[in-house]
Every structure is written in structure tokens, then in C-alpha cells.
Amino acid sequence: MPLYFYRPAKTPCRLCGQGFERWEKAGDPRLTECEKCGQAVSAQLPVSVHTPKQTRKPSVSEAKNAGFTVLKRISSGEYEKQ
Ligand SMILES: [Zn+2]
Structure with missing residues (x-):
């Protein structure tokens, strides 16, 4: 929201x-x-408080630090944990 x-x-x-x-x-x-x-008010652009704008993909180590499990695609339909 x-x-x-x-x-x-x-x-x-x-x-x-x-x-x-x-x-x-x-x-x-x-x-x-x-x-x-x-009084008349004008809405400003939504401010994201908890999710800073990501302008780039997070690296694997950043994703891991953030608590995500990073899956590497090893072949079609198969993934392994990195
Ligand atoms: Zn007011």
C-alpha cells in the first residue's frame, strides 16, 4: 500500500x-x-518507506544477506541452491 x-x-x-x-x-x-x-490538497507521488527503489538487480550475496535463497538454474526446469 x-x-x-x-x-x-x-x-x-x-x-x-x-x-x-x-x-x-x-x-x-x-x-x-x-x-x-x-482546503484543496494535491497528492504528491507515493513515497515508499520500507522498500527503497531498486534501480538494479541485487547481487547474489546481497540477496543472501537479505534472507533470500538464491537458486541457480542448472538446466531447464532444474535449480540448485547457490
Ligand atoms: Zn488542512
């Missing part, structure tokens, strides 16, 4: 300050008004 950050049209808002964060399902409609003050 992505964390959305909402920024009110005028900051700082008396009630929500620089904005507020809200967990939302990907399919949920975005808020258009602040739930506290009714």
Missing part, C-alpha cells in the same frame, strides 16, 4: 501544517480536500 503525501494549497495550514500522509490502496480515489480543514 503506497503512502501518499498531501500538500494543502496554502501552507502552512493551521490544522495540517505542511501537509499530511495517508496510506491508500493503489485503486483508491485520491483526496481532493483536506480532511481536517477542507
